[in-house]
Structures are given as structure tokens and as C-alpha cells.
Amino acid sequence: MRFIVKTTLRIFQKKRSAMRFLPTNTPLKHYLLAIGLIFVIVLFAQVLNRYLPYTSLLLLFLAGVLLISAKTSFGPALLSSLFSFMAFNYFFTEPYYTFNILHKADVATLIIFLMVALMTAHLATQMREAIAKQEMALNRLSHFYEFSQKLSFATNTETTIEILLEALRRVLSNDGRVVIAIQQESKLILHPEGISSGHPGEEVFKLMLSKHLDGETWHKGWLFFPLSWDGRQLGLVAINERINDKQITATETFCQLTAVVLHRTMLVAELSQTKLLAETEQLRATLLSSVSHDLRTPLSSIIGASSSLREYAQHLSTDDQQLLIQTIEDEAHRLDRHIQNLLDMTRLSQGKLNLNREWMDIDDLINGAIRRLGHQLDNVQFELELTEDTPMLYVQGLIIEQAIFNLLDNAIRHNTAELAIKLIVQHDDNWITLDIIDNGPGIADTEKEKVFNMFYSLAQGDRHESSLPGTGMGLAICRGMVEAHGGEVMALDNPYGKGTMMRIKLPNNQGAVDLS
Amino acid sequence: MATILLIEDEAQIKKFLRISLEAHHHVVLEARLGEQGLAIMVEQKVDLLIVDLGLPDMDGQDVIKALRKWSQIPIIVLSVRSSEDEKVQALDAGANDYVTKPFGISELMARVRALLRISDNTVASSSKREINGLFIDLAEYQVKLDDRIIHLSRKEFELLRLLTEQPGHILTHRFLTQTIWGESFVDETHYLRVLVRQLRHKLGEEPIQPRFIETVQGVGYRFKV
Numbered sequence: 001m002r003f004i005v006k007t008t009l010r011i012f013q014k015k016r017s018a019m020r021f022l023p024t025n026t027p028l029k030h031y032l033l034a035i036g037l038i039f040v041i042v043l044f045a046q047v048l049n050r051y052l053p054y055t056s057l058l059l060l061f062l063a064g065v066l067l068i069s070a071k072t073s074f075g076p077a078l079l080s081s082l083f084s085f086m087a088f089n090y091f092f093t094e095p096y097y098t099f100n101i102l103h104k105a106d107v108a109t110l111i112i113f114l115m116v117a118l119m120t121a122h123l124a125t126q127m128r129e130a131i132a133k134q135e136m137a138l139n140r141l142s143h144f145y146e147f148s149q150k151l152s153f154a155t156n157t158e159t160t161i162e163i164l165l166e167a168l169r170r171v172l173s174n175d176g177r178v179v180i181a182i183q184q185e186s187k188l189i190l191h192p193e194g195i196s197s198g199h200p201g202e203e204v205f206k207l208m209l210s211k212h213l214d215g216e217t218w219h220k221g222w223l224f225f226p227l228s229w230d231g232r233q234l235g236l237v238a239i240n241e242r243i244n245d246k247q248i249t250a251t252e253t254f255c256q257l258t259a260v261v262l263h264r265t266m267l268v269a270e271l272s273q274t275k276l277l278a279e280t281e282q283l284r285a286t287l288l289s290s291v292s293h294d295l296r297t298p299l300s301s302i303i304g305a306s307s308s309l310r311e312y313a314q315h316l317s318t319d320d321q322q323l324l325i326q327t328i329e330d331e332a333h334r335l336d337r338h339i340q341n342l343l344d345m346t347r348l349s350q351g352k353l354n355l356n357r358e359w360m361d362i363d364d365l366i367n368g369a370i371r372r373l374g375h376q377l378d379n380v381q382f383e384l385e386l387t388e389d390t391p392m393l394y395v396q397g398l399i400i401e402q403a404i405f406n407l408l409d410n411a412i413r414h415n416t417a418e419l420a421i422k423l424i425v426q427h428d429d430n431w432i433t434l435d436i437i438d439n440g441p442g443i444a445d446t447e448k449e450k451v452f453n454m455f456y457s458l459a460q461g462d463r464h465e466s467s468l469p470g471t472g473m474g475l476a477i478c479r480g481m482v483e484a485h486g487g488e489v490m491a492l493d494n495p496y497g498k499g500t501m502m503r504i505k506l507p508n509n510q511g512a513v514d515l516s
Numbered sequence: 517m518a519t520i521l522l523i524e525d526e527a528q529i530k531k532f533l534r535i536s537l538e539a540h541h542h543v544v545l546e547a548r549l550g551e552q553g554l555a556i557m558v559e560q561k562v563d564l565l566i567v568d569l570g571l572p573d574m575d576g577q578d579v580i581k582a583l584r585k586w587s588q589i590p591i592i593v594l595s596v597r598s599s600e601d602e603k604v605q606a607l608d609a610g611a612n613d614y615v616t617k618p619f620g621i622s623e624l625m626a627r628v629r630a631l632l633r634i635s636d637n638t639v640a641s642s643s644k645r646e647i648n649g650l651f652i653d654l655a656e657y658q659v660k661l662d663d664r665i666i667h668l669s670r671k672e673f674e675l676l677r678l679l680t681e682q683p684g685h686i687l688t689h690r691f692l693t694q695t696i697w698g699e700s701f702v703d704e705t706h707y708l709r710v711l712v713r714q715l716r717h718k719l720g721e722e723p724i725q726p727r728f729i730e731t732v733q734g735v736g737y738r739f740k741v
Contacts, residue, residue, distance in 0.1 A: 329620070332618065336618055358705050359705060361709050361712070361713050361731075363713075363716075363723040363724060365733075366723075366724050367723070367726065384723070386724075388717070392706065392709060392710070398600060398733050398734045
């Protein structure tokens with residue numbers, strides 16, 4: 001009997017050491033429950049004793065031990081076994097109410113009971129522990145799963161670090177003692193954000209980073225884990241807490257997973273930075289070439305024509321002189337238009353179009369655009385279809401006038417002279433539509449969207465001879481202006497024949513207000 | 517014929533303006549700074565002022581305000597395109613018209629002619645006006661277009677009266693709404709838009725080539741002369 005107890009105690013100790021990271025401290029109430037249950041069973045057995053042979057009552061006690069082992073832990077189970085053993089001995093074996101045993105058979109029965117009870121307790125608690133372990137493993141797995149799922153949604157370094165911090169705090173169950181250092185462009189960024197004290201210090205982080213750790217390392221009371229991927233040292237995790245093997249393994253796993261994601265987000269950030277630089281560079285280059293081409297061409301004509309006049313006026317006929325003077329004026333206007341375009345484009349691309357909306361009569365807008373076209377319209381037939389009940393537009397007049405001007409200007413340049421340019425205004429409950437139709441060569445389907453692209457049209461410049469109709473920036477600006485008003489601009493085929501139909505759609509807001 | 521003062525700091529612009537104005541037999545006085553301009557105004561009789569809004573020493577707006585305290589001569593403002601608010605501000609301060617840089621000389625000459633003509637014969641004082649074939653009898657509340665009587669509502673008549681009082685002058689949105697509807701309606705420009713549309717319709721205007729009422733985008737209206 002001593003032997004058995006010793007063995008079980010050894011098992012118990014072994015269990016404890018293995019269970020160190022399970023909740024190990026059995027609460028007192030489990031022991032009380034064990035004692036209580038046995039007490040109840042004793043009472044119950046007293047009653048049953050009248051109807052059953054007393055040895056059968058042992059089954060009752062066994063059931064109690066089984067119940068305690070399954071529900072609590074080994075300690076209370078052991079206690080209930082011993083208690084049952086003694087209670088049975090005291091109450092149900094002759095001589096009653098003593099710990100002496102009269103019959104030898106009873107001694108054998110009791111010893112067997114004790115062995116069975118201890119085995120039951122042992123097996124039941126083992127099973128319970130196995131289940132608990134499995135649950136924990138499952139828990140850990142789902143932790144990892146949840147963690148990697150969260151990580152997969154992280155788009156930048158900050159959120160990634162946040163997720164890692166949260167996960168580590170759960171592992172360590174002691175928050176605030178985790179510091180993460182990230183190396184970004186030769187700078188060291190510490191997390192949690194704004195942490196100023198309670199960390200190993202930047203110097204230590206730098207020292208540890210320079211060591212290129214490949215596993216956890218202790219240094220001055222802190223445990224460092226590397227965040228590295230693909231041979232690149234991305235950062236460090238420092239933990240100021242004694243942690244066990246399991247926690248170390250978990251932390252390592254979290255760090256490895258995070259490093260992969262960090263590597264990705266850093267790459268993305270670097271890429272977008274490079275892309276932005278490239279785009280700015282492209283814009284600058286195209287702007288420069290546009291400025292040099294579109295501004296210099298008219299200037300060349302102006303300088304050429306005016307110097308011709310100054311040098312050779314006496315040799316030139318009056319008609320030729322007038323022609324040269326006309327050139328100077330026309331080219332100066334063209335220059336002015338380019339500058340306006342450049343200004344408009346810069347304002348649009350910087351999103352600085354603060355709309356100052358008013359109720360506008362569409363007649364006035366069309367009239368203004370036509371007036372600004374001036375003698376560009378002299379040799380062009382122009383037809384306007386406009387109904388009197390066209391609603392008022394809630395827009396900034398000058399901007400929409402400019403948009404209409406750009407499209408008319410574009411149409412005039414591409415129209416073939418025999419046929420008229422049409423401007424048709426229609427409306428329904430939602431939209432007011434302006435269609436500007438020319439009879440020019442038209443735009444290929446593949447180009448219909450491209451003509452509105454700022455880069456594309458910038459690169460094309462105002463070159464009339466290019467394969468694509470020379471649009472300059474006019475169309476891109478027109479679209480920007482109309483879209484700022486919640487409208488649309490699109491290029492369509494001329495429904496009446498060859499050519500292009502440019503369509504401006506502006507929201508019909510008049511329904512919302514009573515203007516009478 | 518008339519003495520015109522030019523306050524402008526750009527030498528090239530001053531040069532071509534002087535040449536063109538003198539070609540039309542006007543006497544041109546020049547000033548580079550606002551202070552100089554105001555000093556000339558005090559000393560000499562000037563019939564018309566052309567002033568640039570961007571001067572080295574003071575804001576052109578302040579020149580207009582200072583001048584309007586004691587003189588009613590016509591003022592034309594030179595401004596750059598990008599500043600609609602600036603033009604409106606100048607007009608509200610008392611300027612009569614504006615030209616946007618860059619401008620053609622014919623545009624400026626037309627303005628000069630219109631303003632000089634008005635200050636010559638004061639149309640406003642008589643109760644009967646005839647402009648561009650439009651006959652208005654203020655006492656009888658009657659408007660005739662090419663000998664056909666046109667029936668106008670009270671507000672339409674008031675608008676036409678204001679516009680024809682100073683043909684060729686720009687009347688700002690603010691001025692018109694304030695005069696026709698009152699101070700609290702200053703920002704309700706859509707009333708004005710609708711009223712102008714109705715008046716134009718009754719006058720039988722071509723939508724894109726108006727014969728009488730010209731829209732000055734973002735600024736106001738002007739009766740054509």
C-alpha cells in the first residue's frame with residue numbers, strides 16, 4: 001500500500017512538471033467537493049445498506065471517485081479514493097465505526113477497491129489532461145490561424161506591427177513588456193508608438209541588429225527575437241520577461257510570420273514610392289517638352305513675323321504685311337491659350353478647383369464660349385439646337401464655359417469645312433447633355449478613352465500633324481472640369497456620318513430647387 | 517478729343533496704349549504709380565481713367581475708391597484673367613468696365629468710345645430712351661421694339677430700366693439683385709438669371725447672339741451699344 005501511494009505520488013509529480021503551463025493550482029473547492037461527495041455517498045450508502053450486500057456499496061464509492069477524477073484533477077481524485085477507502089472501512093466493515101477489519105475477505109476487497117480507485121483516478125485525470133492539452137493545441141493553432149489571417153490583410157508596416165504586438169501580448173499574458181524595433185531607411189522606429197522609456201535603448205537595438213541574430217538571444221535582461229526574411233534584417237522584438245519554451249516557440253513563429261509580411265509591405269511601400277517618383281518625373285518631363293514645344297512654336301512665328309516686318313516692310317505688299325501682322329496676333333492668342341491650359345491643368349491636377357457654383361443659363365455659357373472663339377468661327381458653319389425649356393445649370397459658369405470652349409475649339413480644328421459643326425443640347429430629369437459634333441476624321445475606338453488622358457495628350461502636344469487629332473491638353477482639362485461638377489465627358493462617333501461626337505453630361509439639379 | 521489718364525507700370529503696355537489712343541486723337545497722360553495718378557487727377561482735367569489693378573505702390577482697387585470720393589469720371593480697369601472676384605470688386609467699388617489682359621486694342625477702344633459717349637450725353641435724365649431700335653418710355657411704363665409694344669412685368673421693366681440707364685456699363689449681379697429685390701437677396705443670383713431669361717425671351721433675343729443684353733461671365737450684364 002505504501003508502495004502504491006509512492007508510485008502515484010511520483011506520477012503526480014511528473015504530471016505536475018509536465019503540466020506546468022496548464023492551469024496547475026487546483027482550487028481548494030475541488031478538494032472540498034471531493035470530501036463533500038464522499039460524505040453524501042456515505043449517507044446514501046447507509047440507506048442502501050439495508051437492501052444490498054455491503055460489498056456492492058463499493059461500486060457507489062467507485063462511481064464517486066470516477067466523477068471527481070473526471071471533473072477535477074488528480075489531487076482531489078486521490079483524496080476521494082483514500083477517503084472512500086477509510087469511510088467504507090469505518091462505516092461498512094465489521095466491526096462497525098472502527099478502522100479495524102474483522103474479515104480477511106474485507107481486507108482483500110478494500111485493497112482491491114483502493115487499487116481500482118487509484119487506477120480510475122489516474123486514468124480519468126490523464127484523459128482529462130489529454131483533452132485539455134488538445135484543446136490548448138487547438139487554441140494555439142486557431143491563434144496562429146487568426147494571426148496569419150489578420151496579417152494577410154495588413155497593407156502597411158504599422159498595422160503589421162500592431163497585429164504582432166497584440167498577438168505577443170496574448171502569449172505573454174503580461175502586457176507592456178514587449179518592444180518592437182523596425183529598421184526603416186537607416187532609421188530605427190520603436191513600437192508601441194511613442195514609447196520613450198522601458199525599452200532596451202536604441203543603442204542596444206542597433207547592436208543587436210548588427211549581430212544578425214538567427215534565434216532568440218538574451219542581452220541585459222531582455223530577450224531578443226530577430227525579424228528577418230530572405231537574409232534581410234527587418235527589425236527586432238525585445239521581451240522583458242522570463243518565458244518558457246512554449247512561449248519562445250510561439251513568439252518565434254509569430255516573428256517569422258510577421259517578417260514575411262513586413263518584407264512584403266516594405267517592398268510595396270518602396271515600390272509605390274518609386275512609382276510616384278517616376279510619375280512626377282514623367283509629368284515634369286512631359287510638361288517641359290510641352291512648354292518648350294507649345295510655347296516656342298507660336299513664339300517662333302511671332303519673332304519671325306515681326307522681325308520680317310521690321311527688316312523688309314518697304315519690300316512687302318500691303319497684303320503681305322497684313323498677313324504677317326495677322327500671324328503675330330493669332331500666334332499670340334495661341335500662346336495665351338496654351339498658358340491658360342497649363343494653368344487649368346495644374347489647378348486640376350492639384351485638386352484646387354474650389355467651385356463657386358451659381359445658377360447659370362446654358363445660353364450664356366454657349367454664347368461666352370462662342371464669343372471667345374472669335375474669328376476662329378469665321379470660316380465654319382455652325383448649327384445650334386437648343387430648346388427654350390432647357391433647365392438652368394448649377395455650375396461655376398466660367399469653368400463650364402471653358403469646357404465647352406475646349407470642345408468647340410477641338411471640333412473646329414478637326415472639322416472639314418463643307419459641313420457644319422453641330423451643338424445639340426438635350427435634357428431629361430437627371431441630365432443635361434451637350435453634344436458637339438464635327439465631321440473630321442473621327443477617333444478610333446482604341447483612342448476614345450486615351451484622348452482624355454493627361455499624360456497622353458500632353459505627350460501628343462498641340463501637334464496638328466500627329467496621327468491622332470492634335471488635342472493638346474484641352475480634352476483632359478474639359479473632362480477634369482466637368483467631372484468636378486459631377487458630370488461626364490465622353491468621345492463617341494458622329495451618329496450622322498463621319499466624325500466625332502463629344503458629349504458633356506451635367507447633372508440636372510433644377511428639380512431640387514424652385515426657381516420660379 | 518478727350519484727355520485719358522493711364523495708370524500702368526508695364527512700359528510695353530503703356531507704349532502701345534499711348535500710340536493707339538493718340539492715333540484716335542486723344543490726349544494721353546501717363547502714370548506708373550497709383551499716387552502719381554491720383555496727383556495728376558487733382559491737378560488736371562481728365563475725361564477717362566484706365567487703371568491697372570496690379571500697381572507697384574498700391575492696389576488699383578484703392579485708387580478707384582480714393583477717386584470715387586470726389587470724381588465721377590468713367591474708369592476702365594485692366595486685370596488678369598484668373599481673378600473674376602477682383603473684377604467684380606473693382607466694379608462694385610465704382611469702376612465702369614474692365615478689359616482682361618491680354619486684350620486686343622479694338623476691344624479697349626470700343627469700351628473707351630462707349631464710356632466717353634455716355635458721359636457726353638446723359639441719357640439717364642430724360643424719361644424717354646431709344647437704343648438699338650428699342651424705345652422705352654419711363655413715364656408711361658411702355659416698351660416698344662420695332663414699333664411693336666412689349667408687355668413687361670414690373671421687375672422685368674425695372675431690370676431693363678437699370679440696364680439702359682447706362683448702356684455699355686457693366687452692372688454687377690450684386691448691384692442688380694440688390695436694387696431689384698433688396699439687400700437680403702444679394703446671394704440669390706438665380707432670381708436674376710431667371711428674370712434675364714424672361715426679359716430676353718420677350719425681347720425676342722437670339723439665344724447665342726443677343727442683340728440687347730450681353731452676359732459678362734461671372735461678373736454681370738451690360739446693355740449693348
